[in-house]
Amino acid sequence: MLDAKYLRNNLDEAASQLARRGFTLDTEQLAEFESERKVIQAKTQELQAFRKSKSKEIGMAKKNGEDASEILASVASIGDDLKSMEARLKNLLDETNAVLMSIPNIPHESSPDGKNEDENIEVRKWGELPTFDFDIKDHVDLGVELGTGWNAKGGLMDFETGAKLSGARFTTLKGPLARLHRALIQLMLNTHTEEHGYSENYVPYLVRPDALRGTGQLPKFKEDLFAIEANEEDIADNKQLHLIPTAEVPVTNMVSDSILDEKDLPLRLTAHTPCFRSEAGAYGKDVRGLIRQHQFEKVELVQITKPEDSMNALDELLGHAEKILQLLKLPYRVVALCTGDIGFSACKTYDIEVWVPAQKTYREISSCSLFGDFQARRMLARYRNKETGKPELVHTINGSGLAVGRTLVAIMENFQQADGSIKVPEVLVPYMGGIKIIK
């Protein structure tokens, strides 16, 4: 959420900043809300102040044994006025808040201008693209043909069984491929906790709407989420549980509603979780293979920092995610998202894209974003500034480190051999119980 005060006092500037990302701010509506708010709030507070002082007088009079009936009479009539004023104010504030919650973050000045992903800017490339002296297969063909006969029928990557159990966009992995998938998670978590200074967390996979509002998935992107069935009462009370679309939600919200100690910052948090996305609006997109699933695993990196440290933290976190691909020797590139392509809550985002040989292109495998105080304001996550002694909003940063399923895809395709087997990256061999080739 943007700072309401900033918005009020710099409406036109905010509008032009938001226009950079293609968002049209309804300045007229906000100005109208604001002028109405001023009047109603002043009136309400005036009535409240009157009642408060009169009540105090009554209290004193009674204590002194004086007759308070005259003061009582003077305050008796304001009850209804005050009640209706308070109700109007509350309605107006709720309405305003609903609008504010739907306004995306203002892009950072360093985010390149652009309309869509075509205008993203490549920052760097790493690694050499593999060359093959045979006809390569994509991960689907590789996975389906691998280990045929293992477990009676089907290959190590079994889309039919996944579909039977749960429908489209669900997959089962078997045998050494399932283990490779697990090995990746272990490698990622170990690297981030042992070498990059992150603390490991285990978090709930079902969260309340408040948490989703905190990080910005709600109220605008409800259709992307899976929600648990709930009765109307729970829905009204904001208790309907939703499956997390990313660990960003539970991990970042760990610091919601709190005032952190400055000396504890930055917080570096990591967690491995499954992620669930309904992928509404993605029909026909990446229907083949493991790229776009309703359920996938991810190791997430989150940092909670002081405002002045956040930009460095983003660069640092990006490096931590890249490190995994370097360890795996997978070629990738880093892309700075343009203003038209950054997510709702982010002000600056780098995507890491890994080389996918069968598609002859780089595909997103991590998205590392700086949110400034946008999420912190929604979550009310603060730290006590030692110099001022006052609580101030923290900054939040997060990124995938990495998306596990897509990493598996990249390994299969980049390290495939002529006979359809997969060479296990060296760093993973210890996690694979010594298995060097998956066939």
Added chain:
RNA sequence: GGAGAGGUGGCAGAGUGGUCGAAUGCGCACGCUUGGAAAGCGUGUAAACCGCAAGGUUUCGGGGGUUCGAACCCCCCCCUCUUCGCCA
């Protein structure tokens, strides 16, 4: 799921209808003291919102109610702890 206890500031913890945004302690900040530190002493220290400011409003788990006035009384809900049951 049953029974009991409880939810108050950064933390611990008093407060059962009026001058209570709230004692006290810890923590934190500043000052005195010291060669320096500790201890000690003194002062200060909740948050959100409105306002250029002075100042004002709101908030004692959440929501309703009673009252001129609610941390305090009534109703509903949530959470935590103890305990019994059940259970991976």
